[in-house]
Amino acid sequence: EVQLVESGGGLVKPGGSLRLSCAASGFTFSSYSMNWVRQAPGKGLEWVSSISSSSSYIYYADSVKGRFTISRDNAKNSLYLQMNSLRAEDTAVYYCANGGNFDYWGQGTLVTVSS
């Protein structure tokens, strides 16, 4: 059974940093691209970032480029999102999802940016 478990969310002040993690199991993690998608409270889904299976290709939404960094550790079956210079508009539930077609999603972790 595929499982994706996000962690690392919380309350942070504007300008602060957080590092999200996504622990994967139930599939060959090193063979799949991985993605982060976020959902602001009461809003729709917004793609944030993607990373290829070997980390060779990395992409970001314009809204987070230069502030967020996606990475992965295939030995640990884990995906990460380092978020710096956080803004109020980054407040959202952050989901990880596997594959280019977003096959499976985790339960999400809430990031709240507020003073």
Added chain:
Amino acid sequence: DVVMTQSPLSLPVTLGQPASISCRSSQSLVYSDGNTYLNWFQQRPGQSPRRLIYKVSNRDSGVPDRFSGSGSGTDFTLKISRVEAEDVGVYYCMQGTHWPPFTFGPGTKVDIK
């Protein structure tokens, strides 16, 4: 960027009756490999999204056969043949042909009349 639109944005339905959601893209979603990367996701209240349909019409494992996807080019449809109570939630289409960025539709909220 490819813009995805959905209609209606709100869809009250009667249990046992059919429902249909339209999704349109601002440009053709046919990729150079011949595939069309248009997916549908369901998000039940309080839950994370779940993929229902991939590449226009392929139903995911465990998805009831009352769900079906169709369409081509820029026009796509998700149909529920007979709505059940567990189908309440928000449905999103998403394109994976012209990325980055991957883009989602605004969502269609399905509830029971």
